[in-house]
Amino acid sequence: MLLLYVLIAMWLFFYFAGTTVNRRGIVVGFGTLDRQFDILRHSCEIGLLALALTPVIITAGIDLSVASLLGLCAVLFGKFWHDAGLPIPLAAALALGCGALGGALNAALITTLRLPPLIVTLGTYSLFRGLAEAITRGSVTYTNFPESFLFLGQERWLGLPVQAWLFFAVAAGVWVLVHRMTFGRSFRAIGFAPEGARYAGLPVDRRVALAYILAGLIAALAAIIYTARLGQAKADAGMGYELFAITAVVLGGTSIFGGTGSVHGTLLGVAAIAVLKNGLASLPVVMRMNAAEEMAGLLTGALLLLALTAGVLPRLITRLRRSP
16 A cells, blocks of 8 residues: 555656646646556556566565566567568467476476576576577567557557557456466465475475466567567567566565565556656656666666565564564
8 A cells, every 4th residue: 555655656746847838838748648658558568577477476486587588589579570481470479489488497497406596597587688699699680560560569449558458468367366266376375385385285386387487478478569569679678677577576565585465566566667767757857867767777776675675674673672
């Protein structure tokens, strides 16, 4: 609930500080309806990655490779369509399959070899981005996609950006999985006490593996939407998105130690990050400095540290009170 109040306060601040009237009497800046649609359009990929990470973090895992996998799947999608001559639907299906395989690689290393998720996904973070660079030789950018495909990322349907409807559908699906299905609710038991979950008869490794595979699949979907929005597929697609996605999940109340979390909290976190990023870009002082991206990264990092500290401080204070 506190995050909701913070979100409203941020929106109101940017509305009044970042909205102006030009010489023609036209309202420009943060307060325009088009700007709100842009916020929704530009936050879909980060939002999808945050949704992908929510079940993973609830199980006390982490996936630092989702943004790199987004970049790899974007490049593969472009290569399947441009170089292999495959139709867009088939190229998209193959890219989704590659995303699932990337998630399966993480899952196999974590559940079969018992390697720490942080180390595994740090390695695949570099592996996936390196493969994308190798495929494009660091310079190839796939462009000239058909208008029918670009409609997915650049147009509106029923008044909203087209990709927003896909985002809402994925959000609803992940919410049902985590909050209404026995399969998804077991993520909390696994994150809180994995050995206890095993003794209770839960197939812990299988469910953790499926959480990572789902993350890879959603990252691939985000890659397709990203490509449709920008009209190009390149190796640096989604660079740095993992920071924003993890911050959104943690801001939304999901414990980095696992065991607790919610999809609706993640959605609030995504909204907060989106408003912060786009609101900063509308402030006159930031526009004059041309430092919107740098400021967004700085404040996002500060928010992540604040959210992590807020989750640990109560435990620390309790320990200090109990100690003689």
